[in-house]
Amino acid sequence: MRICQNLKVSSNLGIPTRESNYADWYNELVVKADLADYSPVRGCMIIPPHGFALWENMQRALDDMIKETGHQNAYFPLLIPKSFFDKEADHVEGFAKECAVVTHHRLTKSADGKSLIPDPEAELEEPLIIRPTSETIIWNTYKKWIQSYRDLPILVNQWANVMRWELRTRLFLRTAEFLWQEGHTAHTTYEEADAEALTILHDVYSKFAEEWMAVPVFRGIKTKSETFAGASHSYCIEAMTQDLRAIQAGTSHHLGQNFAKAFDVQYQSAEGKLEYVYATSWGVSTRLIGTLIMAHSDDKGFVCPPKLAPIQVVFVPMGKAEGLEQTTAVAKDLAAQLKAKGIRVKVDDRAKESPGFKAKHWEMRGVCMRVDVGGRELEAGELGVSRRDEDEKQMVTTGSVVDHVTAQLAAMQGDLFTKALAFREANIHRIDTWDAFAKQFDGEGGGGFVLAHWDGTAETEEKIRELTKASIRCIPLNHEKPEDGQPGKCVLTGAPSQQRVVFAKAY
RNA sequence: CGGGGCGUAGCGCAGUUGGUAGCGCGCGUGUUUUGGGAACAUGAGGUCGCAGGUUCGAAUCCUGUCGCCCCGACCA
Incomplete structure (x- = not known):
């Protein structure tokens, strides 16, 4: 199946420049950097191992921060009874237009016997909605969990996939199915819920964007028209892309008592009175990967901040016969030393590919640093070390490669942020x-x-x-x-x- | 849903007075190679989106249908 025939790929190698066509540059980069691919279903994406390793790194850092701020993970079901959506009017208004609906539980042969159709005998009494977000199923559950003020606050997060039937989709930026985390909390007071929403905004999302993704963000509050469906108010972080647009990278909502009232979640206070709880919900998604690409990448491909890169350092051994054996051995030894320090490394010892091919290959995929190990280098006792975000190669004595790489990875993380910040300032x-x-x-x-x-x-x-x-x-x-x-x-x-x-x- | 474009090999494409499908890249094998996307040789791979119709004969003509991409409306 051909899905992106409009992408006028000039060759199987390389991508358009940002200058020539920013949209195509992004689309082709995503695919060629092995971050994601199109699937047979419109708007859904396949995330290959390289792209998923990146997501796992992001997940891990975020998950630690979410737990650090007192939250626990839980899991709620993919399918939600349709009736749940009838309960919060604004929420329904916001999501009804983009829901995937499950109506049958069995397939049967069609009349001509050539294909399968939903079995008319197996129609569900109540259709099920594939979650576009989980507020409704979660609040239906919280009703059971919350009786007393002693049950509060509830601080829960879940990692999940959700589905929104978007009319126009783009890999990572807007897909019909996407991966995310969604936090859902319940509190006794308005102020406590607001503090929660702000903690997530400042101590988790903003911190993650700037310290891990190296992307500076504006933190702010949404206007009424941009507020989440069903929320009292929404906080967000906004990043700037290289084509000078804004991208919403994360949101944290104060839901007021809207969902508590819709799902009748009350608790008995210390004074013995029945009160509705206050709530928040907050999320970041695989859209962060799109944000990351748009913030740092260049015409050679993906540029990834070291803290998140699936591969931080690649070694390219060169030479022939015994020479190659020797350079490979040196590369493997250095790689082992780096690995012992917790650095994600790869030795590209493929036999058929030329060093030039390998350099381009890993540049496209966003490896932060490359170490060329050749006969000349070994004789001189210096290896060629290059950083993905810089043009020149540094000659580094073999013995100091490990220290040099470690230092440069840290430097690159900071430099990417500084560069992105300067770009934003200028615009x-x-x-x-x-x-x-x-x-x-x-x-x-x-x-x-x-x-x-x-x-x-x-x-x-x-x-x-x-x-x-x-x-x-x-x-x-x-x-x-x-x-x-x-x-x-x-x-x-x-x-x-x-x-x-x-x-x-x-x- | 409106406007535009397009479905032919894994990817990008060519293929009209209708005659049974080709190119580049990639892939397999072999040899020589490897310092910024190597070369030659050889081989594999396609019911031409799907369904009808016209015809001796359809990738090509007709009808219908499904899908995808781009622009717009809608959206994290």
């Missing part, structure tokens, strides 16, 4: 006139982040979106410059504004 604009604002978002492509004043009304927000395709990504919680938090006048209407908000074209 943030503080704009106070409508003409300049409109001009900034004119034409195709993104316009970076525009920090501008907004009068706080949904009408103005919508109007600006219609005129420029830029939307309010968030109302920042912490400002880059103190003056961004000062009052001003709306860039469109001139009405009073409390602070600047982040405008951008979004993924």
